[in-house]
Every structure is written in C-alpha cells, then in structure tokens.
Amino acid sequence: MVLASLSTGVIARIMHGEVVDGPVLQILAIKKINSAADSERYRILISDGKYFNSYAMLASQLNVMQHNGELEEFTIVQLDKYVTSLVGKDGAGKRVLIISELTVVNPGAEVKSKIGEPVTYENAAKQDLAPKAAAPSNSKPVAKKEPGHNNNNNVVMNSSINSGMTHPISSLSPYQNKWVIKARVTSKSGIRTWSNARGEGKLFSMDLMDESGEIRATAFKEQCDKFFDLIQVDSVYYISKCQLKPANKQYSSLNNAYEMTFSGETVVQLCDDTDDDPIPEIKYNLIPISDVSGMENKAAVDTIGICKEVGELQSFVARTTNKEFKKREITLVDMSNSAISLTLWGDEAVNFDGHVQPVILVKGSRINEFNGGKSLSLGGGSIMKINPDIPEAHKLRGWFDNGGGDNVANMVSARTGGGNFSTEWMTLKDARARNLGSGDKPDYFQCKAVVHIVKQENAFYRACPQSDCNKKVVDEGNDQFRCEKCNALFPNFKYRLLINMSIGDWTSNRWVSSFNEVGEQLLGHTSQEVGEALENDPAKAEQIFSALNFTSHIFKLRCKNEVFGDMTRNKLTVQSVAPINHKEYNKHLLKELKELTGIGPSN
DNA sequence: CCCCCCCC
Numbered sequence: 001m002v003l004a005s006l007s008t009g010v011i012a013r014i015m016h017g018e019v020v021d022g023p024v025l026q027i028l029a030i031k032k033i034n035s036a037a038d039s040e041r042y043r044i045l046i047s048d049g050k051y052f053n054s055y056a057m058l059a060s061q062l063n064v065m066q067h068n069g070e071l072e073e074f075t076i077v078q079l080d081k082y083v084t085s086l087v088g089k090d091g092a093g094k095r096v097l098i099i100s101e102l103t104v105v106n107p108g109a110e111v112k113s114k115i116g117e118p119v120t121y122e123n124a125a126k127q128d129l130a131p132k133a134a135a136p137s138n139s140k141p142v143a144k145k146e147p148g149h150n151n152n153n154n155v156v157m158n159s160s161i162n163s164g165m166t167h168p169i170s171s172l173s174p175y176q177n178k179w180v181i182k183a184r185v186t187s188k189s190g191i192r193t194w195s196n197a198r199g200e201g202k203l204f205s206m207d208l209m210d211e212s213g214e215i216r217a218t219a220f221k222e223q224c225d226k227f228f229d230l231i232q233v234d235s236v237y238y239i240s241k242c243q244l245k246p247a248n249k250q251y252s253s254l255n256n257a258y259e260m261t262f263s264g265e266t267v268v269q270l271c272d273d274t275d276d277d278p279i280p281e282i283k284y285n286l287i288p289i290s291d292v293s294g295m296e297n298k299a300a301v302d303t304i305g306i307c308k309e310v311g312e313l314q315s316f317v318a319r320t321t322n323k324e325f326k327k328r329e330i331t332l333v334d335m336s337n338s339a340i341s342l343t344l345w346g347d348e349a350v351n352f353d354g355h356v357q358p359v360i361l362v363k364g365s366r367i368n369e370f371n372g373g374k375s376l377s378l379g380g381g382s383i384m385k386i387n388p389d390i391p392e393a394h395k396l397r398g399w400f401d402n403g404g405g406d407n408v409a410n411m412v413s414a415r416t417g418g419g420n421f422s423t424e425w426m427t428l429k430d431a432r433a434r435n436l437g438s439g440d441k442p443d444y445f446q447c448k449a450v451v452h453i454v455k456q457e458n459a460f461y462r463a464c465p466q467s468d469c470n471k472k473v474v475d476e477g478n479d480q481f482r483c484e485k486c487n488a489l490f491p492n493f494k495y496r497l498l499i500n501m502s503i504g505d506w507t508s509n510r511w512v513s514s515f516n517e518v519g520e521q522l523l524g525h526t527s528q529e530v531g532e533a534l535e536n537d538p539a540k541a542e543q544i545f546s547a548l549n550f551t552s553h554i555f556k557l558r559c560k561n562e563v564f565g566d567m568t569r570n571k572l573t574v575q576s577v578a579p580i581n582h583k584e585y586n587k588h589l590l591k592e593l594k595e596l597t598g599i600g601p602s603n
Numbered sequence: 604c605c606c607c608c609c610c611c
Binding site: 196203205218251317320325327366370371379468 | 611
C-alpha cells in the first residue's frame with residue numbers, strides 16, 4: 001500500500017490567501033458543530049503534515065461523505081474545490097477554510113496514524129508563505145461597483161467588497177450582524193399581500209446560495225418595493241445587514257437553521273463579475289418527464305419540455321382559506337415521448353404566453369398525485385425558465401419542430417388510478433378471466449369496444465342544484481325540491497346522468513356504468529338536454545340514445561367487486577371514453593401481434 | 604410581519 005504525500009506546508013499558504021491547486025491533506029478529526037437542529041455542519045481539523053487548521057468546514061453537500069464514513073480520522077484527501085472566508089466581527093474574526101469538493105486518496109483505516117507533528121499555521125515561518133504579499137483568496141478584482149441600494153458610506157460593505165472578504169452563508173447567525181455575504185439568487189417569489197388579525201402588508205422572498213450553504217430571505221413592505229426589481233434569479237449580490245431569526249422548518253426545505261429578513265439597514269449590491277466567480281451556478285437535475293411516473297408524491301422535480309398545450313387562465317377561491325387564486329395548466333412534452341401537466345400560479349399564470357410553444361424549464365416543481373396520474377405544480381422556491389439558452393433546450397426545440405411531439409404515448413398526468421404506467425390494454429374476457437377488481441384497490445384497464453345497448457330507464461336523476469353537491473333531491477311537490485345533504489329546499493334541480501350500457505369487444509360483452517360527464521360526452525348532449533328529452537320528449541330521447549348504438553370508442557374502465565347484501569358483483573365503471581386514435585391503437589395491435597408471433601418491428 | 608398554491 002502506498003500512501004500519498006501530503007502537500008507539506010500548504011495550509012499556511014492557503015490561509016494567507018494563495019490559490020493552490022489540489023492540495024493533499026490529512027483529516028485529523030471531524031465533528032458536528034453545535035448548531036440549531038436541521039442545519040448540519042461538520043468542522044474538520046485538517047493537516048498538511050507541518051501545519052494544521054482547526055477552522056475548516058465541510059460544505060453541506062459533502063455531509064453525505066461523512067455519513068458514509070468516508071472522512072474518518074487519518075483519511076488523506078485532495079481538496080478539489082475550496083474557498084477561504086472570514087467569519088467574526090468586522091472582518092477581524094477567524095478565517096475559515098470551506099471545502100466544497102474533495103477526493104479521498106487513502107481511507108483513514110489504511111493510513112492508521114497522524115503524519116508529522118503539525119502545529120497551527122498561525123505560527124507559520126515566513127518562508128512557508130507565498131513570496132509576494134498574498135491576496136486573500138476571494139480577492140480577484142471586483143467588478144466596477146453598481147451604485148448600491150442604501151449604500152451611503154456603508155463601511156462594512158465597501159471594505160468587504162474591496163478586500164474580497166465576504167462571509168459564508170453557513171456562518172450567519174442572529175448573534176453577530178457585521179457580515180457581508182456574496183450570494184446567488186436561486187429563486188424569487190412574486191409579490192404577495194396579506195391581511196390578517198395582526199395587520200396587512202406585502203412581501204416577497206428569495207433563496208440565496210453560496211459555496212457554503214443556502215438561506216431564505218424575505219423583504220416586507222417598504223423593502224419589498226425597494227428591492228423587488230433589483231433582485232433577479234441567477235444574479236449574484238453582496239448583501240449585508242439583515243435580521244436573522246430561526247427558520248420555521250415547516251415552510252422551508254432549505255438547509256439552514258436560520259432565515260433572514262431585510263430591514264431598513266439592509267444593503268444589497270449587484271455583483272457582476274459572474275464569469276470568474278466562486279459562487280456556484282444553479283444546478284438543474286433535469287430528468288425525463290417519463291421518470292416522474294415512478295417518483296413519490298410531493299417530490300421536487302427539475303425537468304425541461306416543450307409547452308405543447310396551454311390551458312385557460314382560471315380563478316378560484318380556495319375552500320379552506322377563502323383566498324382567491326389564479327392558475328393556468330400547461331402540458332409539457334419531451335423526448336421520452338411523455339406528457340405532463342404543469343400548473344403555474346399568480347402572475348406567472350396570468351402573463352404566460354404559450355401559443356408559441358416555448359421550451360419550459362422548471363426547477364423544484366412539486367409532484368401532485370391524483371388517481372394515479374402525476375402532475376407538476378410550481379410553488380415556493382421553484383423556478384420556471386422560458387426558452388432558456390442551454391443545449392437541452394435547443395435539442396428539444398429541434399426535436400419538437402420536426403414533429404417529435406406528435407406521437408406522445410405516455411400521459412404521466414392521466415388519471416388512470418393504475419399507478420406508475422399508462423393504463424393496460426385488456427380484452428373484456430381477460431378482465432373476467434384475470435379476476436380484475438377482486439383486490440382491495442380497483443383495477444383499471446382500457447379496451448376498444450362497441451356500444452350494443454343503452455338503457456334509457458334510470459339514465460338520469462334530479463340532483464341538488466348546488467354546484468358542489470350532486471345528491472339526488474326529493475320532490476316535495478309544489479315545485480320544491482329538498483336536498484338532504486345540504487338540508488335545503490330549492491325551486492329547481494339539475495339533471496345528472498347515470499348511463500348503463502352494454503359494450504362489447506371481439507371477446508365478450510359487459511354492462512358498464514357511466515357517470516355524468518362521460519354520459520354527456522357519449523350522448524353528445526348536456527345532461528339538461530338529455531333529462532328534458534327523457535322527461536318530455538320521448539322521440540328526441542330515442543334519437544339521442546340510438547345515435548350511440550354501434551359506435552366504437554376506447555374505454556378506460558375501472559373494475560371493482562362491490563358487495564350488496566350477500567351478493568358480490570364485479571362492477572365496471574367508465575372512467576373516460578376517447579375516439580379511436582388509429583395510429584395509437586394500431587401500435588398496440590402490432591405490439592400484441594409481435595408478442596404472439598415473435599414477428600414484427602423492433603419497437 | 605408570510606408560510607397560500609386549491610379542486611378533481
């Protein structure tokens with residue numbers, strides 16, 4: 001076994017500001033810093049064999065290495081990426097080493113002992129330091145200063161910027177307020193107003209990130225107006241003089257025990273030296289839309305797709321909070337031949353122009369699962385980019401403009417109840433033979449079938465006229481109708497359809513039930529029209545119902561055993577009907593043929 | 604000081 005040589009004496013040079021590529025060092029100890037819960041930080045005692053530094057910290061993305069036991073005592077590591085930064089009051093505090101990327105060269109178990117007799121670098125001999133007066137590590141020439149906001153003689157801010165000495169986000173706490181951070185905005189909310197018992201106002205919030213960590217910041221009222229336009233996602237800013245307070249973890253998934261609030265003292269200054277900047281870029285973990293099917297409900301998703309369809313802007317009042325919301329649902333497609341619904345909110349929904357079918361990138365969108373379909377929703381901390389200038393976007397554009405989105409096979413948001421995949425094709429005979437519906441949960445399948453018989457008897461009922469109640473009403477006479485669910489009398493009612501019909505495919509036939517919306521779609525008339533015809537105009541009703549006979553459709557069916565007394569019946573309910581897409585259906589038939597015969601196209 | 608992002 002060969003142990004790597006340590007970069008002897010290098011810690012003194014690094015800590016005096018020299019930039020050294022890939023120093024090889026030994027971990028002598030690692031311990032968790034006593035900080036508030038939920039913000040996990042590790043401090044390291046690290047040595048180059050001659051000097052040690054006990055003020056080294058692990059950037060949080062490396063915590064996992066410690067969890068995996070890769071950073072035990074005596075481990076030899078190479079630092080692939082690190083910065084030094086000042087913490088403490090007025091820049092007079094400690095300089096810390098923050099390690100954001102490292103490679104294990106020799107595991108601690110192999111090395112087994114401390115190398116050399118290191119002493120603190122603060123006593124380093126002159127010859128170990130860089131020959132010329134070394135610049136602090138962050139002190140690349142700072143770009144020309146923008147006129148800062150509230151930047152009147154801000155000594156701390158200016159001296160920090162001029163010296164290149166900023167504080168790592170992970171070092172911020174409520175106990176010390178002389179700091180300047182240099183951070184990238186990773187997301188920014190819209191302006192939101194509130195009004196409650198304690199008052200009213202407006203605010204916006206943003207997420208900030210640097211090499212060491214991340215933090216949420218919120219600007220209220222005056223600060224909201226003052227800073228909203230200045231703050232832009234992806235830009236880097238110097239920020240100082242905010243209030244810090246414990247983060248309410250209920251509302252934030254950021255890895256920080258604290259959050260900050262802008263105050264009247266807060267100073268924000270755009271930093272435009274982005275091309276040679278130690279602040280990391282926002283990372284997008286883009287996944288194919290098809291992958292969303294297999295992910296957990298509420299999980300965060302970064303993805304990119306073409307906006308193939310745009311829904312109308314919708315307004316509604318949330319039933320629980322009585323707040324009004326605006327939303328718009330759009331459909332994204334990508335090269336996994338999959339489509340998914342994405343919900344935009346507020347101004348983003350109002351201002352969205354989808355008719356040009358732009359490329360849409362989302363970061364941190366949330367999965368909402370309903371009846372087996374999964375859709376995405378933008379929320380706090382998520383961002384959307386329209387036509388981002390990245391290779392993935394150009395690739396998608398080319399794919400889509402050449403007809404790529406024409407044959408989307410996998411509807412990730414389709415409500416099949418069937419779980420992770422598109423609804424399985426099955427014949428009516430196989431559905432029986434395979435005892436579908438006998439489990440705890442319903443089964444779902446689809447088949448192509450023709451309508452044989454449609455029952456007119458009991459094809460409708462009179463329902464409560466309230467929009468969110470479909471309960472059958474009791475005719476009280478005198479044109480009064482009682483809803484027992486709403487416990488109210490109404491002078492009117494609405495018709496609801498409940499169509500029973502026999503459908504058949506080439507293997508078998510079955511009775512199926514269709515509820516209101518599917519019934520309207522099949523009959524091509526509103527429930528009101530159908531109900532009135534059945535009650536008052538038998539000839540019209542006959543015309544409406546017979547038009548459905550011998551028509552073929554793709555039926556998505558829900559199959560479940562239902563118990564009535566001591567009888568168990570296997571019941572089929574039509575979830576949705578669609579016209580036969582012959583291209584799609586033939587694809588399915590070819591696949592079946594290939595499975596039966598082994599002959600056919602490769603996919 | 605917000606912390607809402609529904610419904611089906």
